[in-house]
Amino acid sequence: MPANAFNNFTEYGIGIGLRSPHYHHILTRKPVVDWFEIISENFMIDGGRPLRILDQILEQYKVVQHGVSMYFGSAESANREHLRRLKELVRRTKTPWLTDHLCWGSVDGRYTHDLLPMPYTFEAAKITAQKIREVRDFLEVPIAVENVSSYAEFHVSEMTEWEFLTEVVERANCGILLDVNNIYVSSQNHNFNPSTYISEIPASRVAQIHIAGHSKYRKYILDTHDHPVIDPVWELYAQAIQRAGHTATLLEWDDSIPSFQEVHDEALKANKFLATESLAAAV
Amino acid sequence: MNLMSLQRQMTRAVMMPLTPREGMRRVSSNGRSMRAIAAAFIKPNDRLTSFDRLEIYNRQYWFRILSSLAEDFPGLRAVLGDSRFDLLAQAYLSARPSRSFTLRNLGSRLEGWLRKYPTCAGSRLKLALDMVRLEWAHIEAFDGKAELPLTAEDLVGADPSKLRLRLQPYIQLLDLRHPVDDLLLEFRNDRNTTFASNAFEELRKRKRLRAIARLKPTAIFLAVHRLDFSLYFRRLLREEFIILTQLRAGETLRRAVESAFRESSIAVAERPSCVQHWFQTWATLGWFCQADKNEIPSQIRIREDNEI
Ligand SMILES: [Fe+2]
Numbered sequence A: 001m002p003a004n005a006f007n008n009f010t011e012y013g014i015g016i017g018l019r020s021p022h023y024h025h026i027l028t029r030k031p032v033v034d035w036f037e038i039i040s041e042n043f044m045i046d047g048g049r050p051l052r053i054l055d056q057i058l059e060q061y062k063v064v065q066h067g068v069s070m071y072f073g074s075a076e077s078a079n080r081e082h083l084r085r086l087k088e089l090v091r092r093t094k095t096p097w098l099t100d101h102l103c104w105g106s107v108d109g110r111y112t113h114d115l116l117p118m119p120y121t122f123e124a125a126k127i128t129a130q131k132i133r134e135v136r137d138f139l140e141v142p143i144a145v146e147n148v149s150s151y152a153e154f155h156v157s158e159m160t161e162w163e164f165l166t167e168v169v170e171r172a173n174c175g176i177l178l179d180v181n182n183i184y185v186s187s188q189n190h191n192f193n194p195s196t197y198i199s200e201i202p203a204s205r206v207a208q209i210h211i212a213g214h215s216k217y218r219k220y221i222l223d224t225h226d227h228p229v230i231d232p233v234w235e236l237y238a239q240a241i242q243r244a245g246h247t248a249t250l251l252e253w254d255d256s257i258p259s260f261q262e263v264h265d266e267a268l269k270a271n272k273f274l275a276t277e278s279l280a281a282a283v
Numbered sequence B: 001m002n003l004m005s006l007q008r009q010m011t012r013a014v015m016m017p018l019t020p021r022e023g024m025r026r027v028s029s030n031g032r033s034m035r036a037i038a039a040a041f042i043k044p045n046d047r048l049t050s051f052d053r054l055e056i057y058n059r060q061y062w063f064r065i066l067s068s069l070a071e072d073f074p075g076l077r078a079v080l081g082d083s084r085f086d087l088l089a090q091a092y093l094s095a096r097p098s099r100s101f102t103l104r105n106l107g108s109r110l111e112g113w114l115r116k117y118p119t120c121a122g123s124r125l126k127l128a129l130d131m132v133r134l135e136w137a138h139i140e141a142f143d144g145k146a147e148l149p150l151t152a153e154d155l156v157g158a159d160p161s162k163l164r165l166r167l168q169p170y171i172q173l174l175d176l177r178h179p180v181d182d183l184l185l186e187f188r189n190d191r192n193t194t195f196a197s198n199a200f201e202e203l204r205k206r207k208r209l210r211a212i213a214r215l216k217p218t219a220i221f222l223a224v225h226r227l228d229f230s231l232y233f234r235r236l237l238r239e240e241f242i243i244l245t246q247l248r249a250g251e252t253l254r255r256a257v258e259s260a261f262r263e264s265s266i267a268v269a270e271r272p273s274c275v276q277h278w279f280q281t282w283a284t285l286g287w288f289c290q291a292d293k294n295e296i297p298s299q300i301r302i303r304e305d306n307e308i
Helices: A020-029 A049-060 A080-093 A122-139 A161-172 A180-190 A194-200 A231-244 A260-268 A270-282 B003-014 B034-041 B050-072 B074-080 B082-095 B103-107 B110-116 B118-143 B180-191 B198-214 B238-248 B253-261 B268-284
Strands: A014-017 A035-039 A063-066 A098-101 A104-107 A110-116 A143-146 A175-179 A206-212 A248-252 B172-176 B220-227 B230-236
Touching: A014 A260, A014 A270, A020 A049, A020 A260, A035 A049, A035 A248, A049 A063, A049 A080, A049 B118, A063 A080, A080 A122, A104 B003, A110 B003, A110 B050, A122 A143, A122 A161, A122 B003, A143 A161, A143 A206, A161 A175, A161 A194, A175 A180, A180 A194, A180 A206, A180 A231, A194 A231, A206 A231, A231 A270, A248 A260, A248 A270, A260 A270, B003 B034, B003 B050, B034 B050, B050 B074, B050 B082, B050 B103, B074 B082, B074 B118, B074 B180, B074 B198, B082 B110, B082 B118, B103 B118, B110 B118, B118 B172, B118 B180, B118 B220, B118 B230, B172 B238, B180 B198, B180 B230, B220 B238, B230 B238, B238 B253, B238 B268
Parallel strands: A014 A035, A014 A248, A035 A063, A063 A098, A098 A143, A143 A175, A175 A206, A206 A248
Antiparallel strands: A104 A110, B172 B220, B220 B230
16 A cells, blocks of 8 residues: 555555666675666666666566756756656666656756755745756656765755755655655755754655765764765654655665675664554555 | 747856866956855845855866766877866767757767867867777667668679668768777777776876877778667778768769779789679678668677677
């Protein structure tokens, strides 16, 4: 049973990010994994080994596409070549939904290759929502946008981050990919209560959840995806599950990648929270 | 400040080159204080000033693109040495910021830029240019499009004066002044060695320098291609190279062969058997293709090629 209108994929359970150091293990050992999240850009190519591996993965596993460069929040319009290649990949993977970030990263055709923070203004929300609608109409696949971690805030902002997220997804009528690690990182960098964030967003729009580890520096926290998930992030995850119901969950681990088993075991810790939620829902 | 002007403002700052100590510059390119610029649009917090917060993004930008370029051009790095390579990379990326959604294309304009600003490569310009071309060809051949291959039988009975053969799009043809394929294979073998103490790193650097010093300019012709999804370098004769480039340009088989032998030292009597042998090999390698179709993997492996 879907937990909410934007979450039709509760049976997806717990996935992990498909990363090249694990290709061999996955293809030879064929471990049981609910689903894999791929970085779309790694496969928006014309041919060669990456697409061959993707096809082999697709023969055996469910795959969901996650992008890093659609830049819904960039003031310029979406790049046509990007959209064309993305649509080709959507056809190949048959991704049931597609995610990318609530951020910007390009201007005047120049790309920073970073996930830059949005100014939380009504103008930005409107532009971003419009772009999400256009991309969804072109790709013909449901979209969920992910909250990013940030290290800067702007004077022009007119609302909080969670108000901005709500404003955008309601205007675009799309889902949310709730990254609880990013909420934690930003809460530390910007001094807000992460629990307030989770309780204020429209839970019925949460289509997927990201969990990850991060690096702590002396004066700020960087979202590096190179560590196990810390306890405060698991607590936020439990709160998110409580609000959104059983939700497809994915562990991100992008740097200093340990063995496949270690990453998968870390991801499966989420089961404890999902099981508790299912029990609570059954009572 | 509207969304577009904020994004332009921030992009200018983020793309500004770092100081030698890898921090954000104090002064912008038009002489304005970066502290004042940052404070005008970014909020400080209890731990970081507006400048500090902007600097996080400035550093992140450069670290990401510089490491991406270094990863794509290890041969160029070895040819130029670490510090000259770093300077060149920074100058190139400042002059030609990415115009693609993917980091894969970061080096696509490096050859053209280097030809325009040759002093960046110091005394090894020609060698550097060869290496850039080879490493970019490597990227293109790795994930370029493959189409349904033609077989040797498909060619039987075709009229050479009319036949136009299509070359697989992923194949890259290069005419180079130095045997940089050997050099790159040597560097890559080095890189694949897993242990790396400081002493070992030093030894490796010296070995590379010797390899570069040993390298004599020798014209070579090369195809960067793939088989079973692995990349290979295949040395070509000058005549083979001409035929393949002519075919790629859309010439008929007859014209391509005529051009190849115009100044050839291959004896006239031997030419037909040469051509027959080349075409057989190329067809076996799956180098010719039909019209736009889905990718079909070739199952053949040819031993004489150098796998990368
Ligand atoms: Fe995430």
